[in-house]
Amino acid sequence: MTGAAPGGYNGREMTDDDALVRATLEGNDAAFAALVDRHARVCVRYATRMLGNVQDAEDASQDAFVRAYGALARFDGSVAFRTWLMTILINRCRTLLEVRARTDARLDTLADATHAPATPPGGRDLELRDAIDRALARLDPQQREAFLLRHVEEMGY
Numbered sequence: 579m580t581g582a583a584p585g586g587y588n589g590r591e592m593t594d595d596d597a598l599v600r601a602t603l604e605g606n607d608a609a610f611a612a613l614v615d616r617h618a619r620v621c622v623r624y625a626t627r628m629l630g631n632v633q634d635a636e637d638a639s640q641d642a643f644v645r646a647y648g649a650l651a652r653f654d655g656s657v658a659f660r661t662w663l664m665t666i667l668i669n670r671c672r673t674l675l676e677v678r679a680r681t682d683a684r685l686d687t688l689a690d691a692t693h694a695p696a697t698p699p700g701g702r703d704l705e706l707r708d709a710i711d712r713a714l715a716r717l718d719p720q721q722r723e724a725f726l727l728r729h730v731e732e733m734g735y
Contacts, residue, residue, distance in 0.1 A: 595659035602650060610650075614643050617660060620731065621667050627714055627726050628671040638674060642667040664733070668723060675719045 595616070601609035621642060625635035645666050646653075653662055714722050727733045 593658065596655060599650065599653060599655075599659055602647075610647055613659065617663055618643075620660070621663070624664070624726055624731055625667060625671055627711070627730065628668075628719070628722060629674060630711075630715060634674060638670045639667060642670050645670070661733070664727070664731070668727075671723075672719065 595613060598609040598613050598616075602613070618639060621639040622632070622635050625638045626632050629635050629638060642663060646663050649666075653659070714725070717725065
């Protein structure tokens with residue numbers, strides 16, 4: 579992390595994530611574990627919606643954290659750690675989707691495979707969630723990515 583400016587670095591305010599990144603770079607692996615704890619839920623949620631199942635999402639998220647850890651020395655702080663991490667995760671999801679496309683895997687089969695047969699009382703929320711997941715599965719990956727980042731993860735353009 580170079581180019582430190584008073585009150586922050588690279589013109590951005592320091593955050594708890596920044597302190598954890600610094601601590602990790604100084605050899606404190608517990609600090610990176612704290613970053614994982616802080617961001618894992620968001621990563622898995624995003625990847626689940628992009629990839630269509632929790633197992634692939636957990637794998638992609640774990641891989642993104644491993645890659646982030648390996649590249650942490652190159653993190654320059656010009657963007658928030660979460661933004662940097664999400665970029666790594668997005669690229670991992672894109673790669674997995676490209677692999678699926680090459681093997682003729684179709685996202686439409688995902689909606690059929692994950693559809694729950696019965697809705698419990700008060701299950702209208704589950705029905706709505708299933709309908710949203712099916713609609714997301716029909717979007718092309720770039721549209722799904724943009725929608726999720728903006729409207730689910732509430733990230734800016």
